[in-house]
Amino acid sequence: MNILKKNKFQLKREATYANLIQAGIEVLCERGYSASSIDDVVSRAGYTKGAFYVHFESKEQFFLHLMDQRTESRGSMMAAVSKARGESMTLHEAVSSVVKASVAFVTQSPEWILVYMDFFIQSKQSELIQAKYIELYENWIAEIKQLLEKLKENGQVSEEIDIESKSRMLNAFWDGCIMHHVFYKEELDEQKITDAFVKLLRE
Template sequence: MPKGTTKRRPVTRAALLEAALAVFAEHGFQAATIEQVCTRAGYTRGAFYSNFGSKEELFLALFDQHSQEILDRLSELADALPAGDFTLAEFAGRIARIDPAERDWYLVSTEFTLLAIRDPQAGWVLARHDARLRAELARGLTAQLERVGLRLTVDAEELARLLIAIREGGLAQSYVEPDVLPPGELERRFLGTILGAVTEAAGPAAS
């Protein structure tokens, strides 16, 4: 493969992902076409198929990209809170922040989730991407709590399931009634209490 093609590939892929999110949010995942994504990105179908095998594969790449962005942002927000100033309420407030651009992703991911519920094969694939996200979220949450001398009294990945359910359920209500329930409000109000109920002071390490 020519070196120029190799160097261009990440740029092409990023442009296709950006275009896909916009097109999927505007038209819906199932109604959107690969041609629309290519036109929005300014690339040919050949460029698309050199990066992705299908529209579903494109969505899953978006899923993984979005998951990593969320994990990185949560880590940065939590790390910026000095251990001496750490409280569960402050920690909850920081990780409850919702980027305004999240609405587009919510529309796209919700539609694909409905597809995955109807289609066992799509459900099987999505479940594995979900599992990787939960595992990373569980590890990050455990590390942040350990940093301030706390440990979980429940399974970290089960807690991650609950936190994702609260986030996604809260956003569904917020996007329907934004004036009544601003995005992230449920987490800000209740996440500190939930974390307080499932954590305890870490004892001294065994010698």
């Protein structure tokens, strides 16, 4: 089998892209979307604006790439969701495993939810960006729905559960937990969050 090796130019291009993405995450989490500039990002990454525009057309497009990168980096959290769907667990165990992985992921960059909100407000006139947000949100809801379907199939939640509305309720509750964590600088208590989720699922 012939495996094409990447040349030095390709490797350098990929490294530049990755460094810009990482710098963007750091800068935006520190300053927010509206207060950050392309100059801030390239300065943090150690590049020129020319290097930035090789990869991105605008600040808005750059942030869309950051959103995709953020989604792709949720590997451990999604593994926990898959495990909860695929293994025989009690309701509390299944929820606890997902909460634990979610807390670990969020605490890497807890301010990210504020960056999302800032960008959403600044980009309200863009149908493309609005559609991207809706797609992202619906993907999160779909993941929760799949987990609830499995829990229902295993008899761990009521047959009468409204999976659609319950999934959105759980997602909203989780967003609230993150906001509280960011505003009040309090730790995300995995046990309390797990107990609250379980209570919501049993209501």
